[in-house]
Amino acid sequence: MHELSMAGALVDIAVRHAAGRRVSVVEVKVGHLRQVVPSALEFAFELVAEGTEVEGARLELEVVAAEGRCRSCAAETVMDGFPLACGRCGGFDIEVTAGEELAVEALELEEEEQRDSASAPNLSELTTIGGRR
Numbered sequence: 001m002h003e004l005s006m007a008g009a010l011v012d013i014a015v016r017h018a019a020g021r022r023v024s025v026v027e028v029k030v031g032h033l034r035q036v037v038p039s040a041l042e043f044a045f046e047l048v049a050e051g052t053e054v055e056g057a058r059l060e061l062e063v064v065a066a067e068g069r070c071r072s073c074a075a076e077t078v079m080d081g082f083p084l085a086c087g088r089c090g091g092f093d094i095e096v097t098a099g100e101e102l103a104v105e106a107l108e109l110e111e112e113e114q115r116d117s118a119s120a121p122n123l124s125e126l127t128t129i130g131g132r133r
């Protein structure tokens with residue numbers, strides 16, 4: 001299941017970063033092209049988080065719109081789904097510039113009662129999870 005592997009990766013990162021502290025909120029940025037079903041990801045997240053510091057934490061999803069640059073006419077297009085096509089010339093030779101993100105933006109830790117975004121982990125390692133279909 002697509003969402004389960006994503007949830008596993010998110011929980012992994014959150015647990016590592018929390019370093020033993022309880023996590024109350026996990027803010028996640030997810031690209032539109034990941035085709036994540038929010039309710040499915042939330043469900044999987046709860047499942048994977050069980051028994052970890054992240055158990056009971058709220059998952060806050062921010063969906064990032066898909067954007068791309070046309071290799072034929074160089075136009076920038078915001079795309080709302082597949083197939084990815086240029087808004088100007090209709091071409092399909094698109095270089096995706098946004099929309100494939102999967103990253104933990106910030107964690108809220110129960111003990112600190114404050115956002116810990118300054119030390120948010122660099123989650124570039126996550127961007128390869130699942131990949132594009």
Ligand SMILES: [Zn+2]
Pocket residue numbers: 070071072073074075086087088089090091
């Ligand atoms: Zn074009």
